[in-house]
Structures are given as C-alpha cells and as structure tokens.
Amino acid sequence: MTSLRRFLIISILAVFSLGTFLASLQGYRSSMNEAQAIFDQQLRASAERLLDTPIAQLSTPAAPASDIDNASVFQLIDANGNILWRSSRTPTTPISAESGFSEANFGGYRWRIFSLENETQSRRVVIAERSDLRYRLAESVVLQSVIPVLLVLPATALIIWLIIGYGLRSLRDLAEQLKHKATDDFSAINLESPPDELAPVVSAVNHSLQRLGDAFERERRFSADAAHELRTPISAISMHLHNGLAQPEHAAEALTKLAPDVERLSHLVEQLLLLNRTTAETFPSQFLPIELQKFCREIIAKLYPEFAKRGQQIALLGESATIHGDRFTLQILIENLLRNAMKYCPNGAQIEIDIRNSKTVTLTVRDNGPGIEDKDRERIFERFYRAGGDRHNSGESGCGLGLSIVSRIAELHSAKLSAGKGIDHQGLAIHVDFPQPPKTKQES
Amino acid sequence: MLSTSVIILLREVLEAVLILSLFMASAQRSGLNNRWLLPAIGIGLLASIGYASQLSTIANLFDGVGQEIFDAFSLILLSVLLPLTMYGHFIRVKENSRPAGKLYALMIGVTIIAIAREGAEIYLYLSAFIPSPELRNSLFAGSAIGVGLGFSVGALFYFWLGSFKEQYGLRINAIIASLIAAGMILQACKMLIQADWLPDGQVWDSSGLIAEDSVLGQLMYALIGYEASPAPVQIAAYFIVLLSSLAFLFSGLYQSRTKAEKDVNHPQARNNHAA
Amino acid sequence: MIRVMPCKSNKLHTLFLLSLLMIMGSSAAYAGKPVFELQIRNHLFEPSTLSIPANTKIKLLVHNTDKTPEEFESYELNREKVILGGQKAVIFIGPLPPGKYPFFGEFNPKTAQGEIIAE
Known part of the structure; x- marks a missing residue:
C-alpha cells in the first residue's frame, strides 16, 4: 500500500463494482427467468387456444415443411398420430414430446416445446418456440437495464477519484509544507481549516x-x-x-x-x-526567598571599585522586598544591568537601583547617560528580548549580550522586562517586574 | 450470452488475477518492485494468442488428447513454480541483499504461463462472437462484468494480503500459494483423466451445495481448486501437493527466521566482545 | 532457494514419472473402448441424447462442424474441452454408473445442450 489515494480509490471502486456487478448479474438472471416464465405462459395459452379451436374439416397442412425458420410452430395431432393441422414450415412427422414443457432439437434449431393433450377429443397439440430467439428477445430487453449500470461506472470512478483527491488535499498540503521547510525554519505549519483527523x-x-x-x-x-x-x-x-x-x-x-x-x-x-x-517550567523548583535590598547592596559593594574608578555614583533606593528566585542567576541579572549602565554612561554619571514593592516587586536600574532614542529603545528591547545573541556582531563590545542573559534569567523567573526613560527623563531605565507569589507577602 | 460471458471471463481472469495479487503482495514484502508486471502481462497475452492459434495442432497430438496433456503439463509446471517463487520471496524477506534476478524470472515465468493458459480461452471465445453484431451488446456487457468482478476480487485480495503483519502475512501467503498450487494439480488431474491417462471416479457430489458455475463456485475454484464431484486421484494429488507445498514453504519460513535470528544475534555477540 | 530447488524438482520428477507409469498401465487396460460420435452443427449437439453402456469407459468423438469454436462442458461428467471450428475432439468418459449426465456447449449454452444416458 504505497499511496493512500490509490489504495482508497482502488478498494472503493473494487467494492463498488463488486456490489454493482453482482447485483446486476443477479438482476439479469432473475429477469431472464421471469421472461422465460412469461414466454412459457404464452406458449401454454396458445396451446390451450389451439386445442379448444373447433375444427370440423381439416384441410391438408398449409404449406410444405421445406424450410423451418419460424419463431414458433405447432402441430395438432390425433389419437392415431396423424397430423390434423400444422403451421407452415413445420415438420411433417409428429414432434415427439412428453406432456408439458420440454426442449428438443429439430430442423436445425433448439426448441422450447409445450405439449397438451385433450383426452375427450383425443387430440394433442404440440407448440414450439425457438430457444435461441426467445433467449435473445428476453436478453435484449433485460440488457436495457444492465448496460446503463456499466456505462455509468467509468463516470462514477472518475468522480470517486476526484472526491478522494479533494478529501486528501489537506494531507497533501501538509506533506508539501513539511517537504519545503528549510532545516532551520521552525515556524508553525499553517493549514487552512484542517479536518478533525489532521x-x-x-x-x-x-x-x-x-x-x-x-x-x-x-x-x-x-x-x-x-x-x-x-x-x-x-x-x-x-x-x-x-x-x-x-x-x-x-x-x-x-x-x-x-x-x-x-x-x-x-x-x-x-x-x-x-x-x-532548564526551562521556565522546571527551573523554579530550586527557588529560594531573596530580600532584594540586601541582595543589591552586596552586589553594589562588590562592583563599587569599578564605579569609583569611573567616578560614577551608585545609589540604592526604594523599599524592602522579598521575591522567590535563584541567587546566582539573579546576581548575574543585576550585575549585567549595572555593568551595562556603567559602560554606556560617561564618567561621573549617576546610576540608581530602585526597588518598589506594591502589587508586584519592581526592580529598576536607571542612569542619566546618553540613553536610547524612543524608536530605537523599542527596537533594541525587541531585539534583546527575542534574539539577544545577535548583538554579538554589533561592534560595541559586550553590548546587548549581557541583556540577552538578563532577558533569559528574567524569563526563567517569569519576570517582565521593560525599558523606559532614566533619571530626570534622561538616559535609560530598565524595569524588571517580578511576579509576587502568595507566600512572599506572609514572609515579608 | 451475458451470463455465459460473465462465467467464462470471470473464471479465466480470476485464476490469473489471484496469482498476480499474491505475487504483488509478496513482492512488496520482499522489497521488489512491480516493474516486471506489465511486460509479463503483455507477453502472457501475446502468448495466449499464439497458444490459441496453435491449438488445433496441439489438440491433435497424443492421439487427439494433446490439449489435455499440454494443459496438464502447464498446470503441473505452475504448481511447482508457484511454491518455488514464494520460497524465493520468503528467503529474500530476511535477506534483502540477495540478488533478485531469479525471483523476477520466476514471477515473470509463472505470470506468462498462467495468462497464456487463461487468455487463450478468452481469445477463442471473444473472437468467435465478436463478428456477430446482434450478440455484441451482451458479449461486451458480460465480458465487462466478468473482468470487473475478477479484478475487483483481485484488488481486494491484494489489499487483504497486504493488511497482515509480516509474520502472519508470510504464513498466509504460504497457505494461499499452497492452496492454489493444489487446485492446479487438481485441474491437471482432471485433464489427465479426460485424456484417459488417469482413472476416473467420483468421491462425492457437492454441486447442490455450491454449484461450479456460481460466482462463489468460480471464486473457490480459482482459490482452492473447488470441484463439485472430484475423482479419487484428484483428491489424492490435491492433498499430496497441498501438504508438500505447505511443508516446503513453512520450512523456508522457519529457515529464513532462524537465519535472521542468527544475523541479529551475531553483531550483539561481537559488541559484547568489544565491550 | 538454489540449494533446495533441485531437491524439490527431483521429488516431483519422480512423482511425475511414477504417475506416468501408472497411467501407461491403466491406458493399456482400457484398450479397445467403444467409440461414440457426436456432432456440433449450428450450435446444436446432434444427437442431443446419447445412450452409452453403464460402467464402461467409452471414447467420445465430438466433431464441430461449425466455423466457430465450442467448449464441450459437463459439470456432472467433470469434462471440459475446447473444440475449434471444423475439428474433431476425443473425450474419454466413464465408467459411469447408470443415470443421466447433461452436457452443454459453454459458448452457446442455451442451444447446445445434450444428455448422456448411461444404461
């Protein structure tokens, strides 16, 4: 079974023609039997009519029996076996036939014979019809109902072919899309109204x-x-x-x-x-509660010499907040944000960490450096969120890649990243919105 | 006329089609293609015309029973070649690397002989009646029904054979091939009895149960060699061929399986050594 | 396959030879069978009724005088033989227990009908 379409078409057509042909064959046979029965009935009726015909004086047979090619012949025979009357072109010797229906050969044909005897008048009538003509007549009638069935079959086959092709189109579509997919193309397959099965x-x-x-x-x-x-x-x-x-x-x-x-x-x-x-689903299993103020202070302390070297000021603002997270990765997140600000800002710039604990915990790192144009900010935000690794080639050393890691860590903590204006509407601010798990409030 | 055409065409087509279906299903399991099929059918049809045209010469051989002897000979040949072909398939199912030339030759040979036999009678029948226009409608209608029934049964038979898992499918193929081969030997015996080369007789008569000229009778005739009133010789030959063919084919199945098991075990053993 | 083929064909070969010998013997025993003749004319069997002796093997000679071929067929006798136009065919029948055995011409089954009566 190499092709689904071929299998369906061939097997459906096979079952269909098997059924149709057997039915028409059966129909043909019973119609033929019925036709033969009707012919027999007519034969019997003719015999009875002939037998009842009062014949006073009988002339000699109507014509010589030289050439029998009539469709039907008869003989009226008396008790002594003499032919009283007969159709023309009928054997001159009595047709030997038992009473009732029988078949025999004479005159070069096969005949269906009916013989009927009338005891009182001592007469016997033998009436015969040519089997081949009877059969052919019946068949020509019966065939009229068989031939259309046969002629319709090729059209049916064509329609079944088309219907199956149409029914399988979404499968073909799917195969086609999969076939033409580039090896690094992971975009979703799109089928127009796929069937339930697909x-x-x-x-x-x-x-x-x-x-x-x-x-x-x-x-x-x-x-x-x-x-x-x-x-x-x-x-x-x-x-x-x-x-x-x-x-x-x-x-x-x-x-x-x-x-x-x-x-x-x-x-x-x-x-x-x-x-x-790890994926975002499995990572949180190792989360621990972290107090952000204390956490950030430690990080600032560690990085302080670098800020001092550039004459940059670093401040920690806001309120206490506890979140659930992974210490090491969060440390990388905050460090990366701070280093990013450190790198972009000129010497003597101001950098703040602001922690807000309202409905959600928000950690913001803002500066008063050169910042990023509004349009660019959106674009860069998109880029670092979607494909941070691309920044590798952008020429500015280290730029963006740190943010790519930030976005990955934020993703693992189910945190939302957004960018905005920095200190006094200058520079850049990056907000990290942590979701607040129900436990956090009780602990804090 | 229609009924007659159906019976003659169905009987002849069915016999050839069942063998072809069996071969196609087996070829699929043993990883062979079906490119041999059309040329084989074409040559078979040509051979059937050749056979039909030489029939009067053949018929007069052997004191007037040449037709029977020729037919019996081709049937005996088929009943030997058919199990051999299936055996070749069984071996190849497990050893795909084995060259398939002989197997193709066997399938082509069996197909040609089968079609030549069956086609000759169809050719004689059609060529006798096509010249008379008043019969043409019923002749064509009957032939279409007969051929259609034959091919439909063949197609379903093919899909049925292909629907089994490999280990059952091969066994079923073996059984079917043996039944067909035994049916052929039954026919061969019938021909030899008719030629008075084998003694006649009658063991039972089941024509009242399943008539030989019914569609079911034709199907069983083609598949298992059904005959309503077989002679003792026919029954004996039937079971001898059936059982020996089954034994032969199942030994082939068993051999190829043990060989395959060895092939599977061998690399494992080597891996263990390496480890 | 190659290894087994000769073994198989040898077996069948001897089987075939054996049956051939058996056949020769049996045909010799049936030498001198009574011959009966049947004609096919205009798709009819003449005579359409043939009486033969029961329990005796006979040789039936069927002469097809038509131009078209005919197939002598009988399910009761288990016989089938294609007879080409103008050809004579030999068909061995029997030995039969007494009874009626209809036969027909498969190519013209409606007209070519007949009966063998073994008595």
Missing part, C-alpha cells in the same frame, strides 16, 4: 517544531552567553598569570588571587549549563 497531527507537529526551535535558540544563546560571561574571569586569570610570571617572587600571591577567579569560572560554567538546560 488537526492533532498539525498541532503535534507545530508543538515539536516550537520545542525544536526553542532548543535551537537555547543552543545559540548558550554559546553566546558562555563566551560573554567567561571573558571576564578568564581575562582576570590571565592577568594574574601574567603578573605571576613577570614577577616570580610574587608568584604565590598571584596564585592566591587566581584561586577565587578559577572558582568563579567553574561556578559560572556550571550555572551557564544549568541556565541553558
């Missing part, structure tokens, strides 16, 4: 495509994220190494400084793997 297939295929696309995207993001995040510790390590090699007498000191960097590197690798392998 709808689950389409949705299953689309679901798989989406998961495949997500996995593909994760892979891409992973390599970009990994490169971005690993650069800082690796450069620190190489710096310490360089120092250690340049001044062998301070090697022990340099190695000691190396240790936390290596640890951070291995931790980072672990977390990156975790970040990129």
Whole structure:
C-alpha cells in the first residue's frame, strides 16, 4: 500500500463494482427467468387456444415443411398420430414430446416445446418456440437495464477519484509544507481549516517544531552567553598569570588571587549549563526567598571599585522586598544591568537601583547617560528580548549580550522586562517586574 | 450470452488475477518492485494468442488428447513454480541483499504461463462472437462484468494480503500459494483423466451445495481448486501437493527466521566482545 | 532457494514419472473402448441424447462442424474441452454408473445442450 489515494480509490471502486456487478448479474438472471416464465405462459395459452379451436374439416397442412425458420410452430395431432393441422414450415412427422414443457432439437434449431393433450377429443397439440430467439428477445430487453449500470461506472470512478483527491488535499498540503521547510525554519505549519483527523497531527507537529526551535535558540544563546560571561574571569586569570610570571617572587600571591577567579569560572560554567538546560517550567523548583535590598547592596559593594574608578555614583533606593528566585542567576541579572549602565554612561554619571514593592516587586536600574532614542529603545528591547545573541556582531563590545542573559534569567523567573526613560527623563531605565507569589507577602 | 460471458471471463481472469495479487503482495514484502508486471502481462497475452492459434495442432497430438496433456503439463509446471517463487520471496524477506534476478524470472515465468493458459480461452471465445453484431451488446456487457468482478476480487485480495503483519502475512501467503498450487494439480488431474491417462471416479457430489458455475463456485475454484464431484486421484494429488507445498514453504519460513535470528544475534555477540 | 530447488524438482520428477507409469498401465487396460460420435452443427449437439453402456469407459468423438469454436462442458461428467471450428475432439468418459449426465456447449449454452444416458 504505497499511496493512500490509490489504495482508497482502488478498494472503493473494487467494492463498488463488486456490489454493482453482482447485483446486476443477479438482476439479469432473475429477469431472464421471469421472461422465460412469461414466454412459457404464452406458449401454454396458445396451446390451450389451439386445442379448444373447433375444427370440423381439416384441410391438408398449409404449406410444405421445406424450410423451418419460424419463431414458433405447432402441430395438432390425433389419437392415431396423424397430423390434423400444422403451421407452415413445420415438420411433417409428429414432434415427439412428453406432456408439458420440454426442449428438443429439430430442423436445425433448439426448441422450447409445450405439449397438451385433450383426452375427450383425443387430440394433442404440440407448440414450439425457438430457444435461441426467445433467449435473445428476453436478453435484449433485460440488457436495457444492465448496460446503463456499466456505462455509468467509468463516470462514477472518475468522480470517486476526484472526491478522494479533494478529501486528501489537506494531507497533501501538509506533506508539501513539511517537504519545503528549510532545516532551520521552525515556524508553525499553517493549514487552512484542517479536518478533525489532521488537526492533532498539525498541532503535534507545530508543538515539536516550537520545542525544536526553542532548543535551537537555547543552543545559540548558550554559546553566546558562555563566551560573554567567561571573558571576564578568564581575562582576570590571565592577568594574574601574567603578573605571576613577570614577577616570580610574587608568584604565590598571584596564585592566591587566581584561586577565587578559577572558582568563579567553574561556578559560572556550571550555572551557564544549568541556565541553558532548564526551562521556565522546571527551573523554579530550586527557588529560594531573596530580600532584594540586601541582595543589591552586596552586589553594589562588590562592583563599587569599578564605579569609583569611573567616578560614577551608585545609589540604592526604594523599599524592602522579598521575591522567590535563584541567587546566582539573579546576581548575574543585576550585575549585567549595572555593568551595562556603567559602560554606556560617561564618567561621573549617576546610576540608581530602585526597588518598589506594591502589587508586584519592581526592580529598576536607571542612569542619566546618553540613553536610547524612543524608536530605537523599542527596537533594541525587541531585539534583546527575542534574539539577544545577535548583538554579538554589533561592534560595541559586550553590548546587548549581557541583556540577552538578563532577558533569559528574567524569563526563567517569569519576570517582565521593560525599558523606559532614566533619571530626570534622561538616559535609560530598565524595569524588571517580578511576579509576587502568595507566600512572599506572609514572609515579608 | 451475458451470463455465459460473465462465467467464462470471470473464471479465466480470476485464476490469473489471484496469482498476480499474491505475487504483488509478496513482492512488496520482499522489497521488489512491480516493474516486471506489465511486460509479463503483455507477453502472457501475446502468448495466449499464439497458444490459441496453435491449438488445433496441439489438440491433435497424443492421439487427439494433446490439449489435455499440454494443459496438464502447464498446470503441473505452475504448481511447482508457484511454491518455488514464494520460497524465493520468503528467503529474500530476511535477506534483502540477495540478488533478485531469479525471483523476477520466476514471477515473470509463472505470470506468462498462467495468462497464456487463461487468455487463450478468452481469445477463442471473444473472437468467435465478436463478428456477430446482434450478440455484441451482451458479449461486451458480460465480458465487462466478468473482468470487473475478477479484478475487483483481485484488488481486494491484494489489499487483504497486504493488511497482515509480516509474520502472519508470510504464513498466509504460504497457505494461499499452497492452496492454489493444489487446485492446479487438481485441474491437471482432471485433464489427465479426460485424456484417459488417469482413472476416473467420483468421491462425492457437492454441486447442490455450491454449484461450479456460481460466482462463489468460480471464486473457490480459482482459490482452492473447488470441484463439485472430484475423482479419487484428484483428491489424492490435491492433498499430496497441498501438504508438500505447505511443508516446503513453512520450512523456508522457519529457515529464513532462524537465519535472521542468527544475523541479529551475531553483531550483539561481537559488541559484547568489544565491550 | 538454489540449494533446495533441485531437491524439490527431483521429488516431483519422480512423482511425475511414477504417475506416468501408472497411467501407461491403466491406458493399456482400457484398450479397445467403444467409440461414440457426436456432432456440433449450428450450435446444436446432434444427437442431443446419447445412450452409452453403464460402467464402461467409452471414447467420445465430438466433431464441430461449425466455423466457430465450442467448449464441450459437463459439470456432472467433470469434462471440459475446447473444440475449434471444423475439428474433431476425443473425450474419454466413464465408467459411469447408470443415470443421466447433461452436457452443454459453454459458448452457446442455451442451444447446445445434450444428455448422456448411461444404461
């Protein structure tokens, strides 16, 4: 069974013609029997009429029996076996036939014979019809009902062919779309009004495509994220190494400084793997409550030397708020936002972290740097939200990729990212809206 | 005329079509294509015309029973070649790498012989009556019904054979092939009895139950060689061929299965060694 | 397949030879069978009734005088044979228990009808 369409057409046509043909064959046979019965009835009626005909004096038979080609003949025979009367072109010797219906050959034909005897008048009538003509006559009538059935069949076959082709069009459509899909095209299959049988297939295929696309995207993001995040510790390590090699007498000191960097590197690798392998559905299982004010203070303390080096001011505003999250990834999120501001803002700029705890917990990082044009902001927001890894090629070192990781972490925390105006309607603000789980309020 | 045409066409078409369906279904299981089919049918039809035109010469051989002897010989040949072909399919199902040339040759040969036999009678019948215009309608209508019934049954038979899972499908193919082969030997014996080469007799008469000229009778005739009143020789030959063909084919199935099991086990063993 | 083929055909070969020998013996025993003749004329059997001795194997000679072929067929006798136009065909029948055995011409079943009476 190589083709569904061929299988359906052939099997449906086979069943259809099997049924039709058997029915017409049966119809033909019973009609033929019925016709023969009617002919027999006529034969009997003619015989009875002939037998009842009063015949006073009988002339000699009407014509010589030289050439029998009549459709029907008769003989009227007396008790002694003499032919009293007969149709022309009828055998001159009595046709030997038992009473009732029989068949026999004479005169070069096969005949259907009816013989009837009248005891009182001692007469016998034998009447015969040519079998072949009777049969042909009946058949020509019966065929009129069989032939249309046969002639209609090719048209029926054509229509069945078309109907099945039409019925299978969405299947063909689906196959065609799948066939022409590029290997890296994970967009959903779109069928115009798929039939009930195909709808689950389409949705299953689309679901798989989406998961495949997500996995593909994760892979891409992973390599970009990994490169971005690993650069800082690796450069620190190489710096310490360089120092250690340049001044062998301070090697022990340099190695000691190396240790936390290596640890951070291995931790980072672990977390990156975790970040990129987990999905938003499975990740929250390891969430812990985090008090954001305290958390941000620690991060600021850690980054403070870098801000100080650029003469930038960093402030922590707002109120206390507790959320559920993963410490390490949230740390990366906040660090990335701060470093981003740090990089874009000129020396001496102002940077704030603002934490608001109303209906939801909102963490905002804003600055008074150059900011981004309104139009661009929307576009960049889109880009970093959808395909942050693309920024890799944009030329500005580190730009965007940090945000790509931010968006990924926010996604894992079911947090919403948005961008807005910074301090005094200058610069850039990035808001992270954390959903507030019911437990958080009780704890805070 | 219509009834006659239906019976003659149905009987002849059905016999050939059932073999073709069996071959096509088997070819699908053993991974062969159906490109052999059309040339084989074409050659078979040509051969049937050739056979029909030489029939008067053939009929006069062997003191006037040449037709029976020729027919019996071709039937015996078919009843040997048919199980052989199926055996080839069974072996190839498990060993796809095996060259299929001989198998194609067997299928083509059986098809040609079967069609030549059946086609000759159709050719004689049609060529006798096509010249008379008053019979043409019923001749064509009857032929269409007969051919249509034959091909419909063949198509459904083919799909039915293909609907089984492989292990059952192969067994069913083996049984059907054996039944057809046994039916052919039954016919061959009938021909040899008619030629007075084998003794006649009658064991039972089931014509009242299933008449040989009914559609069901024709179907059973083509499939299992049904005969309403068989002779003792026919029954003996029938069961000898049926049982030996079954034994032969099932031994083929068993052999190919054990071979396949070995093939499966072997790489595993090697992997274990490597591990 | 190749390995088994000769084995199978050998078996059948001997079977065939054996049956052939059996046949030769049986035909020799039936030598000198009575011959009956039947004619097909204008798609009719002449005579349409044929009496033969019961329990005796006979040789039936059917002469088709028509131009068209005919198939002698009888389900009761288990016989079928195509007889081309103008040809004579040999059909062996019997031995039959007493009774009536209808036969017909399959190509013209409505007219070509007859009966063998074994008595």
